Amino acid sequence: MTDPISAFDGVTRLKSPGRSAVSDNAPVERTVAEVLRAVRERGDAAVRDYSKQFDQADLATFEVSAEERQAALDALDPQSRADTEFAIDNVRAFAEAQLATILPLEVEPLPGVHMGHRVIPMERIGAYVPGGRYPLLSAPVMTIVPAKVAGVSEVIACLPPNAHPAMIAGCHLSGADRIFRIGGAQAIAAMAFGTETVPRVDKIVGPGNAFVNEAKRQVFGPIGIDQLAGPSEIFVLADHTGDAEMIAADMLAQAEHDVRTRVGLITTDAALAEATLAEVERQLRDLSTAETAGAAWRDYGEIAVCEDEAAMIAYSDHIAAEHLQIHTEDAHGLAARLRNYGSLFIGELASVVYSDKCSGTNHTLPTMAAGRYTGGLWVGTYVKIATHQWLTPDGVKQVAPPAARQAATEGMEGHRRAAQMRLDRIQARRT
Template sequence: MATGSGFESKIVHVKAPEADAASDAVAVEAAVKKIVADVRAEGDAAVRRYAKQFDKSDLEVFEVSMAQREAAVAALDPQTRKDTEFAIGRVRAFAEAQLGTMLPLEIEALPGLHLGHRVIPIHTVGAYVPGGRYPILSAPVMTIVPAKVAGCAEVIACLPPVAHEAMIAACHLSGADRIFRVGGAQAIAAMAFGTETIPAVDKIVGPGNAYVNEAKRQVFGPVGIDQLAGPSEIYVVADETGKAAMIATDLLAQAEHDIRTRVGLITTDRALAEATLVEVERQLETLPTANVAGAAWRSNGEIVVCADEAAMIAYSDHIAAEHLQVHTRDPQATAKKLSNYGSLFIGELASVVYSDKCCGTNHTLPTMGAARYTGGLWVGSYVKVCTHQWLEKPGVEAVAPPAIRQSATEGMEGHRRAAALRLS
């Protein structure tokens, strides 16, 4: 645990997470390195081989045809389609509003010195859509819709061959230009370097398992990535006004994602902490997904009692949770004091599940403490803000002399000559 944050002596664990299991990161890294190298060298042949090995897929054609896409949409339950389109509409509207805040800039910083920037869409984006334990229809919505709003010329989606047909429909409705039934590290490598059938992209976005995450790490550089995301996380900060039953429900809702999900309560009220501990166990008795949520709770569940609000805020900022709910007497005031989170849910009516599914904010968020330095996926992830400059004679007269002197001081004669050339 980091020291010097001021909370260490002011917190007590009512329930601490178990020690981390031994990491298999070395084995994952080695396996992914071979997959990436093989796909880069062999293209479709390697993709096909690994699809058969990992997904038991014998697909000869990876791309989903327009007829297959339309059939998947037609097969959707009518209410499911309406709900998916509702989510698409909310995500699109929020992304459009966000993009509206990103404006081109032109200023005359000094007479004759013109500076500015343009907001330029990334040309080709690859959206990885995980298969996972559940067919999460909001997953492609979150990665594809903002790309289309940003104006990306081509958005391709890759999803495992075993993914539910409804996921194909969600990719189509979200606006994917092309859809491929390719999953895992081989999909990341294919999008990074291109194959005979899968185009190389400029940036890869979207969550996945440890192999997908490691593949994104290994291909980063020639291709951009959004982030390296670990298992999902939810924490709640609460005072004595918090409701144990509601908090327990929200923690378990997120815990059913994966047995490695991190869930926790940070509170100033010991009675609430103890009541929540009891309530979690009570609700697990009737939760159909308790085999997953219960394992996550036992391994990674955490309840911390803090001596005061300052310690609660400090510990929350130390955790830097992916999802952070605020259940206090004045949640808006508490929210203003918090700095590190992927997405903030202010007040007890704001549940993580609404953002996970359909309210409009993006659910692809930083985990593993990354919220200390970054936010989540948003429309700005799909554009480049690129600067430019142009000078008139008065501008050259203002900037050339200091540039000449600085170049001379640094011993960079070529720079000095280039700076002086325009002054004459």
């Protein structure tokens, strides 16, 4: 991502990112287009070929059976199951509270003109559950649980054939109706077009690698997608009250996701900037995931020093970070002045890690500055707000004359006739 920092007065970098997480994306468009074409034309046969090629998996059947679900559940150690169910309960409770704010509507803005909308759950959605470097047990929770809360009739989950068995258990506990061992672009294609065994869905949600992301981009239109997800991001806004050790720990926690994770500190305190830079290097020395986190910090890490709070806010809103933590003296006051972010973590006790795992807010969030125009995955992702209207004769008298006049001005005679016809018939019945 290009950051024209020179456009922001009063902002200097103590550490600049060495590379761009966006421009470093592998050129995968052609490969993905071929995968999509093949799956559309050959269905399961193409999925099987690509599973062998990309995942070294030769499966007789793609769908996880009820017996296999139960076996995965039985193999899940009791504490992991309890923790997963804790996360499910919290995500469900928050999604239910969100859904309660999305209400149907009926109004009569003009006499006899009735309008409204319904909140309609989608019929079938596809949840892509990434395998990743680690068994991310929270991943299915975040995509499947809100869908079931929203009232989606059927949730199809796809996860790579080599995903940890605990991921199957997580999909099952979260409420997936059907689970398939299909990963990568071929999974997106199967859900988008449908195959002999995988049903076509109405919308695909969930993050994945560059191939998954590109596949979602290419199938968008006939089906919906939640968003295009890039590498993970975390930025921390801090003043002189910031704790360098804690800030470094939070940044490295996110950096261990991927070597392209974008991590940064934006601060008004130069001493904190220096201390955090040293603290990151110190913590990397004994971090077991330092190979990944260190590469992310080296290539995409950033520390920006701002001359005042206004400059800090302006630069943060430009970055529009996926995860944005606030470690300042008046964290809630600063939070109210911010506009662009994926999810906000107010005060030093609110770590991104809690949201990543189990606290209840969703961890599927906009990256690559998409926080400037959208929020993250939520229960509203799975419903449609569909409007309706109905009119009485008095309502037709209100809207037909201006509608007919406007249509005539635009030269749309068919529109004029349709608008006028109802008014003429109402008037004729009364004569």
